[in-house]
Amino acid sequence: MALDVRQAAPAHARQRPRREITTAFVVSRIAVLAVAAAILLYAAPPLAATGSWVALGLLCAVSAGIAYLYLTRRFIPAKYLIPGTVFLVAFQVFPVVYTLTTAFTNFGDGHRGDKAAAITAIETGSVRQAPGSPEYTLSAALRGDELVFLLVDPATKRVSLGAADGLTPLAGAQVGVTGKVLSAPGLTVLKAPEAAARGPEITALAVPTADGVIKANGLSRAVEGKAGLRYDAACDCVRGDGGTWTADESQGYFVNAKGEHLAQGWQVNVGLDNFARVLTNPTISGYFAGVLGWNLVFALASVLGCFALGMGVALALHHPRMRGTKVYRIVLILPYAMPAFAMLLVWRDLFNRDFGLINQLLGAEIDWLGQTGTARLGVILVNIWLGFPYMFLVTTGALQAIPRELTEAASIDGATPFKAFRRVTLPLLLVALTPLLISAFAFNFNNYNAIALTTDGGPFPADSPQVGGTDLLITYTFRLAFGAGGAQFGFAAAISVFIFAIVAVISAVAFRRTRKQEEVYA
């Protein structure tokens, strides 16, 4: 049986017409393989250097897979699917998974690194210069292959040799005017560039003394220091003059009996704490409903406002008797073509009560961004101004696809223009545009820039400085996560998960409704 199959296979292959090998075919192959190889070559050395073998193995496996896929003639559909899939994994799946995993940690300021790094930082930060000790002038030298310090006490001009085993007086050294040692018997004194090349060794060398260590401070000075705090692995604690701080793995801090902690902490898994904090923190839960309500209003008003205005303009320009449409289109597209960042800042200044153009034109004294009602109206107006050209563009496109015969037929049937629009044009438009409206809603729901660059969440009522009148969930939680307590990435990630859930639910419901609508009209 096996023999039969083996013989049958080549015969089968011979029957299939060989695909012609075109230049495009070869070039695309080479391009894909080259990119894969380049990524491998770029990423492999650092991974190997840090010993991330799992990641390196994964990288090699994926590269091998890609190389195989594009060298074989089989798996034609996969050849088209793989690049997209790789990008999907790299830019969508990985960030989402990373955000999710971060949400379970206390990653943030004070908890950025691991415990070892925190211990190093605590010990290094506690080193004080021993009182009354000399500030030595340092020259680095070699004793054979071993790096040693030549230390000159500037007060007494006495020269000592410092090595890993201790400090010994040195005779016969010649000291220059800068206080540095020029030469010493039996030693090779390093010149500045040579010493610089051995920088890490110089940093690492600690010369033990009676009650501390002498360490280099740069390349030309050394001081005797004493660490005030020392980590003791036996008790998993830090000891020092001020007491004992024991590691608390639930907080990622060294904590003493009084509950005070050392400044440097490390990243730990905090389980569902961040999620619990979102749900139980009174400053979040207390304002949540209000902020969510305004957030929905803002997103809906932005989308519907943009759509109504954009569609209105598109319909007007679509009218067969309209003249000069090109000029109008160029003018209308301007807000879309200008950078939104700059425009938002300009609008903010236009709304200024005393110096803004809007009040000057109106001759009014309205504190636009200083009162909740007007500030909300203001940000919605600005957002519509920024967003309607997009809706105008897509509606114009969709209108071209609707045959004029349909509206003509409707008018022959006796429909008024409004009725024809309401019953014929609009439903057909909506079939094409609803997905865009939903995505615009999702975008505006999280439109951080529109708020942060105009009102920055304000105006703030005097009695609650944490949540402003125009705060969206995203600006409000950004302030909570990155404002007061420094950067709290873990907490921010937990909040993003919640916001994602809200937007996902709304979008899913909306898409479901769209599908029903499509079934009716399509």
Next chain:
Amino acid sequence: MRMRALGVATLATLAFAATACGSSPSAAPAAGPQSGQPSASASAPAAGGGTLVIWADPLRVKPLQPFAQQFGTENGVTVEVKEISKDNQMTFLTASQQGSGPDIMIGAHDWIGNLVQNGAIDPVTLTEEQKASFSDKAIQAVTFNGQIYGAPYALENIALIRNTDLAPDAPATIEDMIAKGKELKAAGKVKEVLCLPVGQKGDAFHVYPIFASGGGALFGTTATGDPDPKQVLLGSADSVKAFGKLKELGEKGDGALRTSLTNENYIVNFAGGKCAYLVSGPWAISEVKKGGVKYDISPVPAFKDGKPATPFVGVQSFFVASKGKNKALAQEFVANYVTNKDVAKALYDADPRPPALTAALEEVKAGDPDAAKFLDAGKDGLPMPAIPEMAAIWEPFGIAENAVVKGGDAAKAAAAAQKAIDGSLKN
């Protein structure tokens, strides 16, 4: 055919992997493979010393360049000065953590608390002689937990800048200043009594001297005299009084503090002659000069019978990164090289903030009286608290300021700020 393709693929991968892994040991010690910032200067073969990377804000890249080159030549290393223009502190922390940070960072001293709690910088050991060569205020500012964490090079604080055509004499008290400002406004000579930014979220930095003169305070002090994050005093009776004074100066009172004056327009207004008094720092001077206004600088005045109007003092410093690849060189550069007069002067020329080095300041004073006047205005100033908890103060303080300036109740605003801060500090 399938087998052959598979074989070729495997071979190719093995070859990639072999070259990749083979090259890593030789590449690693040179500049650090994770630095991920290939540049022409880094790849140039230095005399075995490697690379020293300095991150600076855009204003300071150019003036540092020649000194960096000189230091590089003396020590046989390549020194790169890289420009970081946005979110410098956060960028530095993230890059440090990830292993692609610099050896030396330049920034404001009030970052120190946060940088230390993240283990991102090392203490800098200055000799007694070096310490004595800086102004006391500068050394006080860069000292955190009893350790010096940076080499200071410039001081900055706000002062009162006045248009000498409109207001020839420096006001002795806030009341005098307001009276004069109102008089000028009534006479139609100016549009605003005082140009001090408030904006829709308040501006704690600029209003602080007036707040302090009114008796307000942010933190209590610990036994060692450092600000104590466990004692937030924004809601204390004294601070409520100070907020009350801000209210009197605000829109429902004297109209000197106005929310429509923002960080974007307050200097322009002064430079355009629309107000006689400006509360700002050295960064305002170039624009004021451009506007052709004749000006003089004096300390921000205090309330009559009030406390001194102490501005915040910020100190620009060089920091040694804990996770730098070349710490010995970085320490050499920060502790022994940039603490010299020429570097301080070059940085001053690029951006006129008074040098922290007394000798450099003396030289600068001769050619530029403004520097000395700014420094004088800040001589009683409060070094901006460097504790990480300070981050929790700015916004609630600003919003409380905004509320009282609009005419809100001082006690309510102060209590709300206190509550918000206590909440985020978990006091």
